Amino acid sequence: MRVANYYGPGDLRVESVAEPDLGADDVRIEIAACGICGTDLHEYEDGPDLIPGEGDNHPLTGVSLPIPLGHEFSGTVTAVGNDVTGVEVGDAVTVNPAMVCGDCRYCDEGRHNLCESVANVGLSAESGGFADAAVVPAANVVQLPESVPVEYGALVEPFSVGVHATRRSGMQTGDSIAVFGAGPIGISIVQAARAAGATEVFVSEPRAKRREIAESVGATTTLDPTATDAVEAITDATDGGVDVAFEAVGIEPTFKAAIEATKRGGQITCVGISDDDVGLTPNELVVVERTINGSNGYLSGPLADREFEMVTSFLESGEFDPEPMITARIDLADIVEDGLEELLDPESEHVKILVEP
Ligand SMILES: [Zn+2]
Numbered sequence: 039m040r041v042a043n044y045y046g047p048g049d050l051r052v053e054s055v056a057e058p059d060l061g062a063d064d065v066r067i068e069i070a071a072c073g074i075c076g077t078d079l080h081e082y083e084d085g086p087d088l089i090p091g092e093g094d095n096h097p098l099t100g101v102s103l104p105i106p107l108g109h110e111f112s113g114t115v116t117a118v119g120n121d122v123t124g125v126e127v128g129d130a131v132t133v134n135p136a137m138v139c140g141d142c143r144y145c146d147e148g149r150h151n152l153c154e155s156v157a158n159v160g161l162s163a164e165s166g167g168f169a170d171a172a173v174v175p176a177a178n179v180v181q182l183p184e185s186v187p188v189e190y191g192a193l194v195e196p197f198s199v200g201v202h203a204t205r206r207s208g209m210q211t212g213d214s215i216a217v218f219g220a221g222p223i224g225i226s227i228v229q230a231a232r233a234a235g236a237t238e239v240f241v242s243e244p245r246a247k248r249r250e251i252a253e254s255v256g257a258t259t260t261l262d263p264t265a266t267d268a269v270e271a272i273t274d275a276t277d278g279g280v281d282v283a284f285e286a287v288g289i290e291p292t293f294k295a296a297i298e299a300t301k302r303g304g305q306i307t308c309v310g311i312s313d314d315d316v317g318l319t320p321n322e323l324v325v326v327e328r329t330i331n332g333s334n335g336y337l338s339g340p341l342a343d344r345e346f347e348m349v350t351s352f353l354e355s356g357e358f359d360p361e362p363m364i365t366a367r368i369d370l371a372d373i374v375e376d377g378l379e380e381l382l383d384p385e386s387e388h389v390k391i392l393v394e395p
Pocket residue numbers: 075076077109110195196
């Protein structure tokens with residue numbers, strides 16, 4: 039079988055490898071589609087970050103370089119281990135890629151997505167989704183409803199990030215929201231917030247194609263922050279700011295804008311993964327009683343199917359539409375040139391590229 043192995047920054051190789059062993063608790067999945075994520079781009083450009091570094095073994099899974107890449111995937115089950123129940127050959131499934139230790143403080147507290155030794159399929163495990171097939175623990179598998187095309191299962195992971203962020207924000211039905219950044223996660227948040235009853239949905243995004251997609255899935259106003267003052271436009275239209283803002287980029291200008299576009303007493307939820315210094319004065323929170331929190335991935339461990347199944351039911355009901363986000367479908371052999379390099383191009387019009395082996 040073929041797999042895209044990560045060797046280091048700028049070095050991803052599609053190679054022929056032996057089938058991974060199928061453990062008693064594992065399932066083998068023939069992959070239908072795997073989405074390229076911002077995380078993959080970051081690892082390819084500046085990694086390894088979540089991927090173990092040169093000479094390191096991951097503390098939970100023990101894997102070391104090269105590592106198979108790809109964590110947003112779906113497919114059909116072709117084999118199940120001896121102890122597996124509840125998953126059968128022929129099932130259409132998606133995968134919650136997070137693997138947790140089960141005994142750190144955060145796993146004990148039921149907050150498995152904060153696990154101190156978390157590993158992920160496609161970043162720090164034996165298998166990845168940019169491949170013909172993957173072997174994953176049955177506990178990480180989530181069934182797809184029959185009416186949902188199996189390739190859409192590759193979007194369940196990024197949609198789950200949007201669902202988790204919306205739930206973390208405490209957004210209420212009828213609220214106005216603003217989303218800064220309309221990449222796959224920003225667009226997923228737009229859909230999740232609409233499904234949760236957001237009325238006015240502002241999206242600030244410099245790329246025209248992404249604004250267009252945001253509008254097609256429920257944004258009521260889109261703004262180009264390079265042409266207009268997005269904060270001013272939002273505060274004018276909402277009598278002082280939205281109820282909830284989401285930061286889905288992770289840079290200082292969007293971080294500041296998300297805070298300034300939020301009403302007094304409002305909520306800012308940050309999803310953009312970043313080590314940037316974003317500069318903040320206490321009174322942007324204190325005298326106006328704004329609240330900021332972070333949102334990391336989605337529920338995992340024993341709750342691995344919780345938010346993933348919310349997404350699959352929204353896909354089934356049609357409330358979530360992945361199609362506008364999918365801007366290309368490419369072959370595994372072309373993953374570097376037509377996938378990663380294409381998405382890294384700042385002029386790129388792409389949002390989500392699916393690798394279909
Ligand atoms: Zn991802």
